[in-house]
Amino acid sequence: MNEISKIQPKEAFEWGLRESHGFDKGVIHEIQRAAETGIYRIRGFGAKREVPTFDDLVFLGASISRYALEGYRERCDTSVTLGTRYAKKPIELAIPVTIAGMSFGSLSANAKEALGRGASQMGTSTTTGDGGMTPEEREHSTQLVYQYLPSRYGMNPDDLRKADAIEIVVGQGAKPGGGGMLLGQKITERVGQMRTLPVGIDQRSACRHPDWTGPDDLAIKIRELREITSWEKPIYIKCGAARPYYDTMLAVKAGADVVVIDGMQGGTAATQDVFIEHVGLPTLAAVRMAVEALDELNMRGKVQLIVSGGIRSGADVAKAMAMGADAVAIGTAALIAIGDNDPKWEKEYREIGSGAGYWEDYQAGNDPAGISTQDPELSSRLDPALAGRKLANYLSVLTLEAQTLARANGKSDLRNLEPEDMAAMTVEAAAMAGVPLAGTSWIPGVDTAAR
Numbered sequence: 001m002n003e004i005s006k007i008q009p010k011e012a013f014e015w016g017l018r019e020s021h022g023f024d025k026g027v028i029h030e031i032q033r034a035a036e037t038g039i040y041r042i043r044g045f046g047a048k049r050e051v052p053t054f055d056d057l058v059f060l061g062a063s064i065s066r067y068a069l070e071g072y073r074e075r076c077d078t079s080v081t082l083g084t085r086y087a088k089k090p091i092e093l094a095i096p097v098t099i100a101g102m103s104f105g106s107l108s109a110n111a112k113e114a115l116g117r118g119a120s121q122m123g124t125s126t127t128t129g130d131g132g133m134t135p136e137e138r139e140h141s142t143q144l145v146y147q148y149l150p151s152r153y154g155m156n157p158d159d160l161r162k163a164d165a166i167e168i169v170v171g172q173g174a175k176p177g178g179g180g181m182l183l184g185q186k187i188t189e190r191v192g193q194m195r196t197l198p199v200g201i202d203q204r205s206a207c208r209h210p211d212w213t214g215p216d217d218l219a220i221k222i223r224e225l226r227e228i229t230s231w232e233k234p235i236y237i238k239c240g241a242a243r244p245y246y247d248t249m250l251a252v253k254a255g256a257d258v259v260v261i262d263g264m265q266g267g268t269a270a271t272q273d274v275f276i277e278h279v280g281l282p283t284l285a286a287v288r289m290a291v292e293a294l295d296e297l298n299m300r301g302k303v304q305l306i307v308s309g310g311i312r313s314g315a316d317v318a319k320a321m322a323m324g325a326d327a328v329a330i331g332t333a334a335l336i337a338i339g340d341n342d343p344k345w346e347k348e349y350r351e352i353g354s355g356a357g358y359w360e361d362y363q364a365g366n367d368p369a370g371i372s373t374q375d376p377e378l379s380s381r382l383d384p385a386l387a388g389r390k391l392a393n394y395l396s397v398l399t400l401e402a403q404t405l406a407r408a409n410g411k412s413d414l415r416n417l418e419p420e421d422m423a424a425m426t427v428e429a430a431a432m433a434g435v436p437l438a439g440t441s442w443i444p445g446v447d448t449a450a451r
């Protein structure tokens, strides 16, 4: 394998060398890699290109025209109920940050258990994934959402009944229109047994669910799932951010209790790099379009909206909620909180051609941190109890940060945040989020919003 040029910008400048903007070192390296191997690049993590994000919005805060709430004395509620439309037993969360579906197979059993422990400590939910439900994660998750996927891996009615909610996965933000991938090195006896797959052979799961071709069939499938679970469990529909306005409308029409929209920055366990970087809409644009669809149907508050894809801080949580989300889901950030990319493993990351802060090869199965691996020695490095506590700490910080911002905007409940509390720093963000450009009352394209 060829190596990327090590010439530093300063050295290049001194020698009068100029890097091409279009054919920079990274592009040249990728062409050379493709020419040598004839294989496209697969990786995990999320989009790395720069896109408009919640960072392009700011909260206005309070002064004379708005009254702020006292940080330590006045209450700011963070609880949220999901699934109030039809479910007999909606999900009650203490905080509006949930853990997104990440499969056992892509993640070690210890990592899945850690996610359950951390979420439960903070009174929130975690989610299974494209590999079925492990007994460890069920035992350690007080509220567990069970994914029902195009692959049907691990699907069985007993586990449906053991879950607290069901998430029908239509797609993911990292690859809307694409299916899952799990390379042979991660298909051990246990993973293969749960997915009914041969050990050690690469698998690609379906990108379309075999049980339906459109919203009418989907409505029938949802009814079936409700019957199997005695109309108790909330049913979510998760979509990648392809056409969020129409997809949200159709999900509501099909009977969803909760719609989950996952923007293009959303993480993945393994997908083609070209997919991660070039398909789907940024989360910022997707939230607004989904909220517009709920408003149009007069379903705001009746069908809840969960937003994911690139959520990292309490500011992201608060801004997503100000735009109309009822809750957010996190994947990559939760993995980082439990130990992914930890500098503690720097030496070993380097030995496999990466570094702490750069690790993205979740597909490879050799994760030194013991998270995206099925190797027994590596997996045993992750202590699920300790990692769960770290996740709980991180979730606590996200919540405290979001509360701080809400109080500064005079809000006694995170759900009372609204677009009027924010300004956009760029014309692009103003147009995508439907929030006025800072210092103006201008929202570009407000009467020609894209569908």
Ligand SMILES: Cc1cc2nc3c(=O)[nH]c(=O)nc-3n(C[C@H](O)[C@H](O)[C@H](O)COP(=O)(O)O)c2cc1C
Residues within 6 Å of the ligand: 044, 045, 046, 100, 101, 102, 103, 106, 107, 128, 129, 130, 131, 147, 169, 171, 172, 173, 238, 262, 265, 266, 267, 268, 269, 308, 309, 310, 311, 329, 330, 331, 332, 333, 362, 372
């Ligand atoms: C390691 C990993 C495994 C994932 N597995 C699944 C899965 O099985 N099913 C699914 O719907 N999404 C899966 N996702 C996507 C997440 O559910 C979620 O949509 C995404 O991670 C959110 O974006 P974020 O990572 O920026 O927070 C996975 C993501 C990661 C990082």
